[in-house]
Structures are given as structure tokens and as C-alpha cells.
Amino acid sequence: MLKNIPHCISPDLLKILMEMGHGDEIVIADGNFPAASHAKNLIRLDGLHVPEILEAILTLMPLDTYADSSVFYMMHGAEISAPPIWREYGEILQITKNQTVIPAKLERFQFYEQAKEAYAIIATSEQALYANIILKKGVIT
Template sequence: MLKGIPSILSPELIKVLMEMGHGDEIVIADGNFPAASHARRLVPGYGHGVCDFLRAILDLFPLDTYVETPVLLMDPVEGDDKNPPIWKEFEQVAEAASGEKVSLKKLERHEFYERSKGAYAILATSESVPYANIILKKGVL
């Protein structure tokens, strides 16, 4: 155990976060996301939700300030709620961690899937809320 490291962050996840460089992306995926088939590096986070991981990761992980939108969301398909309530929580968590307004951008579902294939890693969670998928672009300290 280490002081100051949230227990939700496994040694494997800490290693992945440390290996990532400026501009690398990590997907925090809900339980419905095809994480195993899309991941270059799959990090298991089963038993926990996306917001729990988002809080813990953003305590350590700088968001990229050199891009317009360092946080990407999966845009719901026609007929689904166009503003899932969990997105407000994502925004609040990101802004609390960075201390400023954070821009979030929606990507069409298939575009999000394609983008995730190029991510440094995908963190697979047990989140049951639909459209609780988020991509974070790493910044610099």
C-alpha cells in the first residue's frame, strides 16, 4: 500500500497511467462497452463504476490543456436520452479536479468506438448506466 493512492486504482492501472505520455488517451468504459475487442491494453476495473474511477484517476492525471476538448463522450443514438444525467457528474468531477471549466465533446457512437481502438488503454468497469463511456486525453504537469 502507498499513502495518497486511492485503493480503487490497481497496480496495473497505476502502471498504465504512469506509462502514458502527453496526448495519449484512456477510455473508461461502462459495462456494455466492447472493451475486450477494442483494447490494445485492457485494464479490468470490474465491481466499480465510471465516476468512482474518474474521481480517482483525475486526482493523479493531468488533462491536456493544449487541445480544445480533452474529454470525449459517446453521443447517444436517436431515440435515447440525448443528455444522460451521468454526464453532468462527469463534468463536475473533471472541473473539480482541474479547478476550471473543462470542455467535453460528444463523438458519434461508431466514431467513439474507432477512437477507442487507438487509445493507450481501456479501463473496463461494471458501470450499468448507459452512455457512461468517457475518453481522457493526458496532459503535462
């Protein structure tokens, strides 16, 4: 056992987070996302939901402060430009990062292409629509 590791961070996810370098990206995917077909490294966290995983990862991993965007949301169109779960993500980002983080919004197919290049994809059981999020790893300063 280790101290201060959030319970939803599996050994496989902890290893991936340690392997990632500055600028590498990780996707936390909802239950509808084609994670297995898009992932270079697939982490399954079935039974868990994106907000709890997002909060846990942000306690361990810095976001990239040198990039224009370090957080990316998937959107489908104007009719779904701000799904309710994004409000929850905003609160988590504000609390855990103690700074204003302005996520970039990517159209669904742009998001898929960026996700294919991510270091890893976490598959969850999240049922909220458009709950997919990409995080870009920063440096420890």
C-alpha cells in the same frame, strides 16, 4: 502500500497511467462497451463504476490543455444527447480540475474508432447507459 493513491487505482492501472505520455488517451468504459475487442491494453476494474474511477484518475493525471478537447463523451443520438451520468462527470471535472472543461461529444461509432486508438481501456461494471468517457493526458507544468 503507497500513500495518497485512491483505493480504486489498481497496480495495473497505476502502471498504465505512468506509461502514458502527453496526448495518449485512456477510455473508462461502461459494462456494455466492447472493451476486450477494442483495447490495446485492457484494465479490468469489475465491481467499480465510472465516476469513482474518473475522480481517482483525475487526482493523478493532468488533462491535455493544448488540445481542442481533452475529454470525450459517447453519444448515440439526439434522444440521448445528455445522459444523467454526464451531469455527475461535469461535477467531478469541475471539482478535480478547478477549471471549466467542455467535453466533446462523439457519435457511438466515432467513439469506438477513437477508443481503438487509445493507449488503454478500463472495463468497469457501470450500468448507466452512454457512460463511456475518454481522457487525453496532459503535461505536468
